[in-house]
Amino acid sequence: MAKNSQYKILVADDEPAITEGLSELLKEEGYKTTKVYDGTEAWELVENQPFNLVLVDLMIPGMNGLEILDEIKKKDLLTEVIIITGKGTISTAVEAMKAGAYDYLTKPVQPNRLRTIIPRALERQDLVMTNKKLEETIKSMSRYEDMIGQHEKMRQVYRLVDSVADTTANVLITGESGTGKELVARAIHNKSSRADGPFIAVNCTAFPRDILENELFGHEKGAFTGAVSEKAGCFEMANGGTLFLDEIGEMPADTQAKLLRALEEKRFRRLGGTQEIVVDVRVIAATNRNIKKALADGALREDLYYRLSVMEIDLPPLRERMSDLIPLLNEFLSIFNERNTKDVKGFAPECLDALRKYDWPGNVRELKNVVERAVILSTGDTIELKHLPKLTAAPNLKQTTDAEAVSVGKTLHDIEKEVIFKTLKMTKNNKTKAAKILGISLKTMHNKLNKYYLERELEEES
Ligand SMILES: Nc1ncnc2c1ncn2[C@@H]1O[C@H](COP(=O)(O)OP(=O)(O)OP(=O)(O)O)[C@@H](O)[C@H]1O
Ligand SMILES: [Mg+2]
Structure with a gap:
């Protein structure tokens, strides 16, 4: 009443x-x-x-x-x-x-x-x-937790984070490398009632299979040679909080099966353990793979995908939200000014122009690195073109949408370079995969890349 x-x-x-x-x-x-x-x-x-x-x-x-x-x-x-x-x-x-x-x-x-x-x-x-x-509040914000950007595609992301944060739903975050998937995962955690609990991140590519399972589920004393004492895994450490599984598409199939079981039953056993451990963990997974393809290839188990993707958040690549370029530049400028005790005020017009024209295959991470490097190199008030790396070094794919198109009139060296960069882009910077596609060893791939970077540095210095 x-x-x-x-x-x-x-x-x-x-x-x-x-x-x-x-x-x-x-x-x-x-x-x-x-x-x-x-x-x-x-x-x-x-x-x-x-x-x-x-x-x-x-x-x-x-x-x-x-x-x-x-x-x-x-x-x-x-x-x-x-x-x-x-x-x-x-x-x-x-x-x-x-x-x-x-x-x-x-x-x-x-x-x-x-x-x-x-x-x-x-x-x-x-x-x-x-x-x-x-x-209205979202509209007026250019910052949401630690994320910068007010492009409609980012606002959509913020709305999804808001609506999913305080539920128990698992979340799958997709998006190209460097688009901010981990930031989104942290935002969900911080906005949830689990915020006071732990946020544990595991990168599934960082470990070979056995070690990954050990990381996730832990082990009992004597579970394998060298297991001199018991060890809690990330699932246990994340109890009452959030477990962030990065690069889930790279997780071996049988580990995925174990993960699925743990998610469904909310309990699991340590390696070599007999006792079931019950946990209250919210899982957020991320991948920079194309989901449809990962499912078709069998890289991601379908049942696990359905369990994880109760809610799916897809992050836009930077090139699709270029209106956020300036706010991002300003943010990174102030971060790296502070970190390097500098006071760079801004970017020269031709510099901004180059930044705008580039298509940012490495997304926000690449932009952040470019600004960091420029702040360190700059000596005056403004960042100039000479402080930027050669942003056209990766072939501009906007001109040739056909992945196989070869430009006649170039040197073999340039064509090779172009094909290598295109393949890297196609594999989202996965060098192992790119090398396989190109029929060269990983070592050759590294050698060639080192050579290209060296050339670029030399060009810049001259
Ligand atoms: N919207 C944003 N605002 C500010 N910084 C951002 C934003 N998006 C990404 N970053 C920064 O860019 C870097 C990459 O972000 P993050 O690690 O979240 O990307 P990712 O999508 O997980 O990449 P990967 O697939 O390579 O793991 C981080 O330093 C992060 O702080
Ligand atoms: Mg990441």
């Missing part, structure tokens, strides 16, 4: 008996009510005062109920509308609902119906208001 007094309701009907009766009933329920007997006056009140709800007679003189509803929707006002109607006009009232009215009441109004319908309409109003407020 006390809560009801925060709601303002307008009752508009030209029949005084109805208006009085309704507003008496509403007052008894504790709502703040205003009475009016004319449609035009009703609209003026709604337009100028924040009513939560208006009960309006369909046939009221002046502006009628439908016209008022129409104006409310046109002006994007958040006031909910309930139409009051006589027996003969129910079909019109149904029309009004299609036009956005919450519901209708037929005369004579049944007090019980009124008592059920009003709280529901107000509940919807609360929800709409909260969403709108959230929308």
